[in-house]
Each structure stands twice: as C-alpha cells, then as structure tokens.
Amino acid sequence: xxxxxxxxxxxxxxxxxxxxxxxxxxxxxxxxxxxxxxxxxxxxxxxxxxxxxxxxxxxxxxxxxxxxxxxxxxxxxxxxxxxxxxxxxxxxxxxxxxxxxxxxxxxxxxxxxxxxxxxxxxxxxxxxxxxxxxxxxxxxxxxxxxxxxxxxxxxxxxxxxxxxxxxxxxxxxxxxxxxxxxxxxxxxxxxxxxxxxxxxxxxxxxxxxxxxxxxxxxxxxxxxxxxxxxxxxxxxxxxxxxxxxxxxxxxxxxxxxxxxxxxxxxxxxxxxxxxxxxxxxxxxxxxxxxxxxxxxxxxxxxxxxxxxxxxxxxxxxxxxxxxxxxxxxxxxxxxxxxxx
Amino acid sequence: xxxxxxxxxxxxxxxxxxxxxxxxxxxxxxxxxxxxxxxxxxxxxxxxxxxxxxxxxxxxxxxxxxxxxxxxxxxxxxxxxxxxxxxxxxxxxxxxxxxxxxxxxxxxxxxxxxxxxxxxxxxxxxxxxxxxxxxxxxxxxxxxxxxxxxxxxxxxxxxxxxxxxxxxxxxxxxxxxxxxxxxxxxxxxxxxxxxxxxxxxxxxxxxxxxxxxxxxxxxxxxxxxxxxxxxxxxxxxxxxxxxxxxxxxxxxxxxxxxxxxxxxxxxxxxxxxxxxxxxxxxxxxxxxxxxxxxxxxxxxxxxxxxxxxxxxxxxxxxxxxxxxxxxxxxxxxxxxxxxx
Numbered sequence: 147x148x149x150x151x152x153x154x155x156x157x158x159x160x161x162x163x164x165x166x167x168x169x170x171x172x173x174x175x176x177x178x179x180x181x182x183x184x185x186x187x188x189x190x191x192x193x194x195x196x197x198x199x200x201x202x203x204x205x206x207x208x209x210x211x212x213x214x215x216x217x218x219x220x221x222x223x224x225x226x227x228x229x230x231x232x233x234x235x236x237x238x239x240x241x242x243x244x245x246x247x248x249x250x251x252x253x254x255x256x257x258x259x260x261x262x263x264x265x266x267x268x269x270x271x272x273x274x275x276x277x278x279x280x281x282x283x284x285x286x287x288x289x290x291x292x293x294x295x296x297x298x299x300x301x302x303x304x305x306x307x308x309x310x311x312x313x314x315x316x317x318x319x320x321x322x323x324x325x326x327x328x329x330x331x332x333x334x335x336x337x338x339x340x341x342x343x344x345x346x347x348x349x350x351x352x353x354x355x356x357x358x359x360x361x362x363x364x365x366x367x368x369x370x371x372x373x374x375x376x377x378x379x380x381x382x383x384x385x386x387x388x389x390x391x392x393x394x395x396x397x398x399x400x401x402x403x404x405x406x407x408x409x410x411x412x413x414x415x416x417x418x419x420x421x422x423x424x425x426x427x428x429x430x431x432x433x434x435x436x437x438x439x440x441x442x443x444x445x446x447x448x449x450x451x452x453x454x455x456x457x458x459x460x461x462x463x464x465x466x467x468x469x470x471x472x473x474x475x476x477x478x479x480x481x482x483x484x485x486x
Numbered sequence: 487x488x489x490x491x492x493x494x495x496x497x498x499x500x501x502x503x504x505x506x507x508x509x510x511x512x513x514x515x516x517x518x519x520x521x522x523x524x525x526x527x528x529x530x531x532x533x534x535x536x537x538x539x540x541x542x543x544x545x546x547x548x549x550x551x552x553x554x555x556x557x558x559x560x561x562x563x564x565x566x567x568x569x570x571x572x573x574x575x576x577x578x579x580x581x582x583x584x585x586x587x588x589x590x591x592x593x594x595x596x597x598x599x600x601x602x603x604x605x606x607x608x609x610x611x612x613x614x615x616x617x618x619x620x621x622x623x624x625x626x627x628x629x630x631x632x633x634x635x636x637x638x639x640x641x642x643x644x645x646x647x648x649x650x651x652x653x654x655x656x657x658x659x660x661x662x663x664x665x666x667x668x669x670x671x672x673x674x675x676x677x678x679x680x681x682x683x684x685x686x687x688x689x690x691x692x693x694x695x696x697x698x699x700x701x702x703x704x705x706x707x708x709x710x711x712x713x714x715x716x717x718x719x720x721x722x723x724x725x726x727x728x729x730x731x732x733x734x735x736x737x738x739x740x741x742x743x744x745x746x747x748x749x750x751x752x753x754x755x756x757x758x759x760x761x762x763x764x765x766x767x768x769x770x771x772x773x774x775x776x777x778x779x780x781x782x783x784x785x786x787x788x789x790x791x792x793x794x795x796x797x798x799x800x801x802x803x804x805x806x807x808x809x810x811x812x813x814x815x816x817x818x819x820x821x822x823x824x825x826x
Binding site for chain 2: 432
C-alpha cells in the first residue's frame with residue numbers, strides 16, 4: 147500500500163496551513179479563488195484522495211449508525227436489524243453491524259471499532275451485564291454519541307431502551323402450558339445476569355404461584371441458546387425422580403433440542419410433555435410438529451429503536467432524552483403445546 | 487449535540503498550526519516537551535476528545551474490515567462471516583457487516599459507507615452483476631483497498647475471489663436425483679445474471695445430458711430464495727402437462743416452500759417427487775422430513791477469504807496478488823431425496 151497523501155503534505159508543499167488546504171478543498175468561501183485552484187491543482191498532482199470521512203470528522207456526521215448484536219444468525223436479531231434499516235435508510239443513514247458472540251471482550255472491541263468508524267449512534271443488545279464493559283459503554287455516553295439498547299438492556303443513566311415485556315411473556319407462556327394440563331413445568335433459562343432472562347423466569351414463577359403449582363428449583367436449568375444445550379437439559383430433567391410434563395424454554399433453539407431429545411426417547415409431544423419456545427424463529431413454524439413460541443415483534447422493536455435514535459440525534463435542546471419503550475409480547479400457540 | 491472541538495480550534499487558540507497540535511497529541515519527538523504539555527493542557531481545558539480515527543487517517547490503518555452480504559439472516563452468510571471473524575480477530579482486525587437485501591443501490595451505498603468508515607479492506611458477496619455498480623467497485627480497487635469476493639463474484643481485474651465449484655454442485659445434486667429414479671427433474675434457479683446460478687444450472691444440464699435425459703426449458707424456473715417463491719414455483723410446475731418427479735432447488739428456502747406445497751397437495755416426498763436443496767441451512771436437518779442439500783463449507787470459505795485479505799494487506803511488493811480459490815461442494819443426502 148502506498149503512503150497516503152494528506153492535507154499536511156499539501157500544506158507543506160505550498161507553505162500554507164493545513165486548515166487553509168482543508169478549507170480550499172471544501173470550497174470554503176473564506177478562501178480566495180486563486181488559493182482554491184492552487185490547492186486543487188497541487189492535490190491532483192500529488193494524487194491526493196479527498197477523504198469523505200475527514201470531512202465528516204469536521205461536520206460531526208458520518209451518517210453511519212452502528213448496531214451491535216450477540217449474533218447475526220438468529221432470525222430475531224436479523225429482523226430487528228431489518229426494522230432499524232427500514233427506518234433509517236430513507237433518512238440517509240447506513241447501518242453497519244457487528245456481532246459479539248456473547249463475548250464481553252468482543253463487545254467492548256466492537257464499541258471501540260464503531261466509535262473509530264465515526265458512527266453517529268450505537269444501537270445495541272448487550273451480551274452480558276458484567277461491569278467490565280461499563281467504562282466502554284459510559285465512554286459512548288460521554289462522547290455524546292446516542293446509545294440505545296434493544297431487547298437486552300442494562301440500567302444506565304442517559305441510555306434509552308426498547309424492550310418487550312419479558313415478565314408478561316414468561317407469565318403467558320407458562321399459563322398456556324398450565325391450561326393444557328401441565329403440572330410440573332420446567333424452565334430453560336439463559337444467562338441470569340441479563341434482565342430478559344430474570345424477567346421471563348419471574349413471569350414463569352408468578353404463573354405457577356397464581357395457579358397453585360409448586361416452584362421446584364430443580365426444574366430451572368440455565369441453558370445456552372443452542373440445540374445441543376436443549377438436548378442436554380432434557381437429559382438432566384429426565385434423570386429427576388419426577389420428570390417434568392411441560393417445558394418453557396427461553397430459547398427456540400433450546401426448545402428444538404429438547405423436542406428432538408424427547409422424541410428420540412419415545413416421549414410424545416404434546417401428549418406426554420408440552421414444549422413452549424421463545425423468539426418465534428422461522429423454523430418453529432416450518433416443523434411438521436410446529437413449536438409454540440413467543441413473538442417479540444422484532445421489526446417493530448428495530449423501528450422503535452431507530453426512531454429513538456433519530457429523536458436523540460435531532461435533539462438540539464440541552465435536555466437529554468431518555469426513553470424506555472416496552473412492547474407487548476404475543477404468543478404463537480402451535481402443535482408442541484396444544485393438547486386440547 | 488455540542489460542537490466537537492477539533493485540532494484546528496486548539497491550533498487557533500494557541501496560534502500554532504494544526505499539524506503541530508496533531509504531532510504534539512501523537513507524541514511526535516519533533517515537538518518540544520514544552521509545546522507538547524501546552525497542547526495537552528489546552529486540549530484538556532477545551533474538552534478535546536482525541537479521535538483514534540483521525541490517527542488512523544494518518545497511519546492508513548483502521549483495523550476495521552468491512553463485509554457486505556446480500557442478507558445476514560441466512561445461515562450460509564452468517565457462517566462465512568464467522569469464518570472471517572475467526573481468522574481476522576486473532577490478528578487484531580474487527581469485522582463490520584452491512585447487508586444489501588439484494589439491492590444494487592444499497593450495495594453501492596454500503597461500499598461507500600464502509601470506505602467512509604475507513605475500512606482496511608472489503609470482503610463481499612455481490613448482490614448482482616449489473617454494471618451500475620462497476621464504478622463504485624472499481625473505486626475500491628483504485629483506492630488500493632483490498633477487495634475480495636466470496637461466493638458470488640464478478641470477474642474484475644485485481645479482485646480475488648473465494649467460491650465453491652457450483653457447476654460440480656449442480657451436477658452432483660442432479661446426479662443424485664437421477665440415481666434415485668427421477669426422470670423429469672425441474673430446477674429452481676436464482677438470478678441468472680449471477681455466476682453461481684449460471685454454473686449450478688450448467689451442472690444440472692450436464693448431468694441430464696450425461697444420463698440421456700431430455701432438458702426441458704419449462705422445468706427451469708427463476709425463483710427467489712424464499713419459502714413463498716418455492717411454493718409458487720411448485721404451483722406452476724404442477725400446472726404442466728407432465729409435472730416433474732424431482733426438483734433441484736438452488737435455495738434451501740425455496741426447497742422448503744416446494745416441499746410444503748407438494749405435501750399440502752397430497753404429493754408424497756420422496757416417493758412421488760424427490761427434492762434437493764442448496765446451502766445446508768440448519769432447518770434442512772431439523773425437519774422430520776430432512777431435506778437433502780449442498781454444503782458450501784461456509785466457515786472454510788470465510789477463513790479463506792480472510793486469509794487472502796491478509797496476504798494482500800501485508801503485501802509490500804509492487805506485485806498485486808490476485809487469487810481465485812475454488813472450494814469443493816459436499817452433498818448432504820437426507821430423506822427428501824432418498825427413495826432407495
């Protein structure tokens with residue numbers, strides 16, 4: 147790669163200041179026509195490539211917006227991103243995406259990479275709430291770069307969020323299983339440092355309580371959002387003295403693994419065990435034994451997050467906007483939980 | 487949002503050049519200690535935030551690499567991106583992703599957005615080969631930003647590519663259907679301006695020819711990569727006087743739609759019609775009636791594309807590297823095409 151010619155090089159050649167070169171290149175009216183032409187000619191001779199980003203450094207706008215998600219290979223996050231793009235593209239913003247693979251070090255690297263790419267804002271679903279990343283996240287807020295959490299959030303001053311009512315979702319899914327006759331309902335939860343999983347679990351517990359069912363800690367398994375993890379969870383549950391007759395999984399992928407494992411062992415779904423997933427991934431409706439799931443309105447979530455960003459970026463007042471938008475979940479009741 | 491303090495503002499305050507401010511902030515040894523301290527103090531007082539990107543503009547390295555894909559909600563592209571990340575992250579590069587939704591205008595916008603974000607290279611799977619984008623793509627090459635195509639490529643001087651042997655893939659999938667007794671094999675193809683779809687179709691035709699089967703143009707339908715498009719294609723095929731007894735789809739999503747439509751009409755798979763997909767999306771193996779598909783080694787493809795990028799970025803010679811890597815496809819033969 148050849149060395150890039152900078153405005154400093156042009157300035158040196160012409161014995162003028164870099165600021166003058168910059169103004170000339172940007173057609174600033176303060177610069178005389180003679181100087182402007184001289185700078186343009188010299189820049190052309192030196193093979194200088196004007197850098198739009200350098201311009202944006204001065205204007206303070208790159209029109210790039212960064213999105214950080216735990217993973218892109220989930221229909222949920224892909225749909226949120228589609229919602230964000232649908233809202234931002236018509237007003238001239240481009241969306242650039244990074245994924246963390248649920249790794250907090252990568253999350254912090256991604257934030258830095260996006261800030262270095264001069265994004266005008268960051269919309270993110272956090273991978274975990276360990277305090278290790280707090281200073282990096284705070285750094286975004288301090289730099290006055292609008293930051294909006296979606297789905298997975300953390301309580302931080304100055305940060306808006308768009309989430310669904312996960313408590314309600316957990317409550318309704320569990321209630322559905324109870325109505326189908328399940329008495330011993332297991333719950334596959336996620337990383338319990340994240341609010342979404344805490345709230346889904348609370349909803350699950352409240353539904354048990356409201357229906358006079360006993361909460362059994364053995365029935366709650368922290369499970370990764372993968373098919374294999376769902377299989378392993380079922381193996382453990384079936385090893386209990388009284389295995390469950392219903393499973394509410396906080397992940398569709400784990401629900402699918404659970405179903406595969408149950409069926410391989412000759413356990414009938416929904417007759418012996420009802421299963422309810424979360425996320426409404428497309429495969430849940432593609433299966434011959436379609437999987438009940440919670441829809442999180444990802445498109446709507448993305449659009450709302452984008453709207454909150456636009457409000458913030460266009461906010462010229464000194465008053466900071468901090469919004470908490472909570473969307474309602476919707477049950478998609480399918481074969482895997484329908485006995486009646 | 488408050489106006490950003492720039493090095494120009496600091497220079498003006500101190501009545502020195504912006505270049506001096508920049509050198510002082512970057513601890514350039516040419517700057518005296520007194521000046522350095524003065525600049526640092528003034529910068530701190532003025533609440534100046536040093537911009538790493540501004541630094542990278544000078545060093546010519548942002549350590550961000552841009553990836554452009556038609557869509558992120560496909561396991562294939564998500565896996566390629568994972569491969570790219572696995573190779574690049576250990577050597578200090580961050581991957582930022584954009585999607586085009588198969589739209590050439592967005593593709594061009596994405597290239598510009600990534601160049602503006604100062605990426606050190608672009609790895610892309612093109613959305614179509616219309617010439618409208620040629621100047622934007624050429625612009626990348628001209629700016630000496632390494633550009634690598636993966637999966638969907640276009641022949642352009644100076645651009646390397648990593649693809650699979652799509653002809654071979656089409657040939658082998660069709661051959662499998664013939665071996666299972668199919669005599670009238672339809673082909674759901676994609677955008678025939680793209681090499682990958684041309685080559686898959688050529689492989690399909692060659693397999694028919696080698697096995698003395700007649701090529702029937704009515705059996706080739708240009709079909710979008712979606713479940714609905716697959717359903718519609720089957721509706722058209724079943725309207726023919728002699729409907730097909732085998733379908734080779736260039737898309738797993740279209741294959742799934744085809745299967746759903748066939749089954750709803752009481753047509754048995756694989757007995758009446760065998761179906762072969764392409765891409766090895768996870769749902770193809772999750773289904774009770776698992777779907778045969780072509781695996782494209784996406785992780786390996788991503789890793790190779792990243793390696794080619796690293797070779798180019800680290801190439802200090804004047805000789806340009808132009809590599810064409812072709813990976814072998816692998817059939818995943820499952821229930822949807824297995825009669826025997």
